[in-house]
Structures are given as C-alpha cells and as structure tokens.
Amino acid sequence: MLPIRLVLAEILEGSGRNINKGRWLDAILVLIISINIVAIVLESVQSIADQYATLFWWIEAISVAIFSLEYITRVWVSVDLEQYENSSDSATLIRIKYIFSPMALIDLIAILPFYLTLFINVDLRFLRALRLLRIFKLTRYSRAMQLLLQSFKEESNSLLAAFFIMAVILILASCGIYLLEHDIQPEKFGSIPAAMWWAMATLTTVGYGDVVPITPIGKIFGGVITILSMGMVAIPTGLLASSFSEQIRKRRAVFADEVHTSLAHGKLTKAELLRLEELRLNLGLSKLEANAAIRQQLNTLHHLVYCPHCGEKLES
CATH class of the missing domain: 1.10.287.70 (Helix Hairpins)
Structure with a gap:
C-alpha cells in the first residue's frame, strides 16, 4: 500500500495509479475557481454586492479554506514530485524550492488577499484586483x-x-x-x-x-x-x-x-x-x-x- 503522502502527490499531480482521482480533483478545483471569478466580477456591482453580501462571504470563506488546504498539501507532498525525485536536497530544502516555484506562488496569491484583511485594512477595489488573480490558477489545468x-x-x-x-x-x-x-x-x-x-x-x-x-x-x-x-x-x-x-x-x-x-x-x-x-x-x-x-x-x-x-x- 502506498504511503498517504505519495497517494496525495499522485492525486494532486494527476499521475500514477490515482490519475483518475486527480482528474476529478482538477475538475472540482476548476469549477471552484470559475465560481470565484464570477463572484468577484459580480461583487464589483454595488447593488448586487449589497443584496448577496452573505453569499459572497461564504463563497470566499469556503474557497479560501479549500485553496489553503490545497496549498499546504502541495507543499507537504512536494518531496514526492517527479521533478525532485533525483534531488539530493533535504525535504525542507525541497519544500522551500517548491514554495518559490511559479505555480506555488500563484497558489499563494490566490489565498493571500483573504489573510491580509485579517491584519490590515485593504482598499476593497485593490482587494478585488488581487482576488481576481486567482484566474492564474487555471494555468495549472x-x-x-x-x-x-x-x-x-x-x-x-x-x-x-x-x-x-x-x-x-x-x-x-x-x-x-x-x-x-x-x-x-x-x-x-x-x-x-x-x-x-x-x-x-x-x-x-x-x-x-x-x-x-x-x-x-x-x-x-x-x-x-x-x-x-x-x-x-x-x-x-x-x-x-x-x-x-x-x-x-x-x-x-x-x-x-x-x-x-x-x-x-x-x-x-x-x-x-x-x-x-x-x-x-x-x-x-x-x-x-x-x-x-x-x-x-x-x-x-x-x-x-x-x-x-x-x-x-x-x-x-
């Protein structure tokens, strides 16, 4: 039986024995990203934002929770990725390298605006612009x-x-x-x-x-x-x-x-x-x-x- 970390790596990368599970996960993530983009665009209309404020908040909270879990999991399983298979670096160094890879930075940008609002006051228009960068997550798929x-x-x-x-x-x-x-x-x-x-x-x-x-x-x-x-x-x-x-x-x-x-x-x-x-x-x-x-x-x-x-x- 494969270790849980390797199984998760195969699912997230859509490879190995779990290729079909990975395809389903990709489809779900693409759907969530698409819903986010539509919600962010509609939220810029003040009348719609006021009427469906609670719905938009739940979409944002659930999406950030899912994206955060995905990001943390990808960082954790990065040592089992094929690109680092022959690397002589330690697990910690591999994870640091992965964190600064282009796709990992895009994943971080997708969740960063939400956490910024917890610590500092951010202009709503600037926040929407940052959240709209989640569209770049689609480059993975x-x-x-x-x-x-x-x-x-x-x-x-x-x-x-x-x-x-x-x-x-x-x-x-x-x-x-x-x-x-x-x-x-x-x-x-x-x-x-x-x-x-x-x-x-x-x-x-x-x-x-x-x-x-x-x-x-x-x-x-x-x-x-x-x-x-x-x-x-x-x-x-x-x-x-x-x-x-x-x-x-x-x-x-x-x-x-x-x-x-x-x-x-x-x-x-x-x-x-x-x-x-x-x-x-x-x-x-x-x-x-x-x-x-x-x-x-x-x-x-x-x-x-x-x-x-x-x-x-x-x-x-």
Missing part, C-alpha cells in the same frame, strides 16, 4: 496557457529584441513629433514624455484620436510611424504564433516517441496504457490526438491500415 507560457519562455530572447526595437522607435517617434508639433500644440506635445502618449497609441495601432498632429509635416510623420507600427506589432505576434505551433508539434512528437518505445514488444500492456494516459494529460493532448498517434505507430509496426473513423483494420 489549461493546455493553452501552458503552451503560451512555454512559448514566452522559449522565445524570450527574440521577444526582448523585438520590444527593444519598439522602445527605440517609441523614443524616436516621441522626439520627432515633439519637434514638429511642440510650437503648434504646446498643451498636447509640451514635452517628450507627453508626446509618448501619442507615440504609444500610434505604435500599437490603437489610435485613440485625443492627440493628433495638425501640421502637414506632422501628419506625414504620423503616417510613416503608423505604417512602421503595423510591421513592428506583427513581429512579436508572429513569434508567439510560430512558437505556439511548434510547442504543439513537439508535444505530439514526444507522445509519438513514447508510443513507439512502448510498442517495442508489439503490444501495449495495461501499465503502458496507464503511463501513456498520464503522459497525454501532462502534455495536454486530446484523446483524438493520442489515438491517432497510437494508430500511426501500429500502422508502422504491423504494416496495417486503420480506418480513421471507426478504427477497424483495413487491407494494406
């Missing part, structure tokens, strides 16, 4: 958010380079429009920092229209900046879109490689199917994608062709 965060991580150097170029163009655009429009519109382009508002709105192609050049040369300069901005904004967007697709391709390739390894002896055992299911969930792949990868590997292994609709064997 959202495939899209995981892919996006991984894309940011892998393309960080390219994105920093793109944002550096945009910062340079922002400063040049601010200086240029300041020189061209300062004498005509001193109240709007009275300084380079003031001109940055126009430059930012133009470079991001938002174009609020509250500050615009009125001189002919200023309009020409603004048009050039607008054209440049369309290309500049597309750079980080293109980088993220490309990286997002690459992340999906890599995850599918990892799963396909694992299927190929598992089929080395010609068939999949129950233990191997369980491991593949765990890997599928960790990679955020759908069952359709996983089944397609398994069929493709079976086709390669046995030179068989499977119907993509019903899965029946066809003549090769």
Whole structure:
C-alpha cells in the first residue's frame, strides 16, 4: 500500500495509479475557481454586492479554506514530485524550492488577499484586483496557457529584441513629433514624455484620436510611424504564433516517441496504457490526438491500415 503522502502527490499531480482521482480533483478545483471569478466580477456591482453580501462571504470563506488546504498539501507532498525525485536536497530544502516555484506562488496569491484583511485594512477595489488573480490558477489545468507560457519562455530572447526595437522607435517617434508639433500644440506635445502618449497609441495601432498632429509635416510623420507600427506589432505576434505551433508539434512528437518505445514488444500492456494516459494529460493532448498517434505507430509496426473513423483494420 502506498504511503498517504505519495497517494496525495499522485492525486494532486494527476499521475500514477490515482490519475483518475486527480482528474476529478482538477475538475472540482476548476469549477471552484470559475465560481470565484464570477463572484468577484459580480461583487464589483454595488447593488448586487449589497443584496448577496452573505453569499459572497461564504463563497470566499469556503474557497479560501479549500485553496489553503490545497496549498499546504502541495507543499507537504512536494518531496514526492517527479521533478525532485533525483534531488539530493533535504525535504525542507525541497519544500522551500517548491514554495518559490511559479505555480506555488500563484497558489499563494490566490489565498493571500483573504489573510491580509485579517491584519490590515485593504482598499476593497485593490482587494478585488488581487482576488481576481486567482484566474492564474487555471494555468495549472489549461493546455493553452501552458503552451503560451512555454512559448514566452522559449522565445524570450527574440521577444526582448523585438520590444527593444519598439522602445527605440517609441523614443524616436516621441522626439520627432515633439519637434514638429511642440510650437503648434504646446498643451498636447509640451514635452517628450507627453508626446509618448501619442507615440504609444500610434505604435500599437490603437489610435485613440485625443492627440493628433495638425501640421502637414506632422501628419506625414504620423503616417510613416503608423505604417512602421503595423510591421513592428506583427513581429512579436508572429513569434508567439510560430512558437505556439511548434510547442504543439513537439508535444505530439514526444507522445509519438513514447508510443513507439512502448510498442517495442508489439503490444501495449495495461501499465503502458496507464503511463501513456498520464503522459497525454501532462502534455495536454486530446484523446483524438493520442489515438491517432497510437494508430500511426501500429500502422508502422504491423504494416496495417486503420480506418480513421471507426478504427477497424483495413487491407494494406
């Protein structure tokens, strides 16, 4: 029989023999987080907040109790996580490392606002903003958010380079429009920092229209900046879109490689199917994608062709 700490670790991480229990727990937590977000948004409407104050308080209290229990349990079982399996650090040091990991910090932020109100007076609007950060807890369960965060991580150097170029163009655009429009519109382009508002709105192609050049040369300069901005904004967007697709391709390739390894002896055992299911969930792949990868590997292994609709064997 597995120790209780290891069982809890498998449930919280959705792995091993308790993978199904972990999936149920994830679904429950996602539901609680969703209820919290809806409650926080509705609570910002004063009439609703006054009418259902007691209900909102109970939602907050129960949610914080559940999130606090989850956080404490995750810290306790962190020594049994796969990422620390080969670590030579002590249990205390492993737990400290886990506490400062990104996901653990998000879990802490989810419960921190409630406990802050017990010791200090916090502005209600500021408190709501902090509580709304609970939405980031969904990154643990959202495939899209995981892919996006991984894309940011892998393309960080390219994105920093793109944002550096945009910062340079922002400063040049601010200086240029300041020189061209300062004498005509001193109240709007009275300084380079003031001109940055126009430059930012133009470079991001938002174009609020509250500050615009009125001189002919200023309009020409603004048009050039607008054209440049369309290309500049597309750079980080293109980088993220490309990286997002690459992340999906890599995850599918990892799963396909694992299927190929598992089929080395010609068939999949129950233990191997369980491991593949765990890997599928960790990679955020759908069952359709996983089944397609398994069929493709079976086709390669046995030179068989499977119907993509019903899965029946066809003549090769």
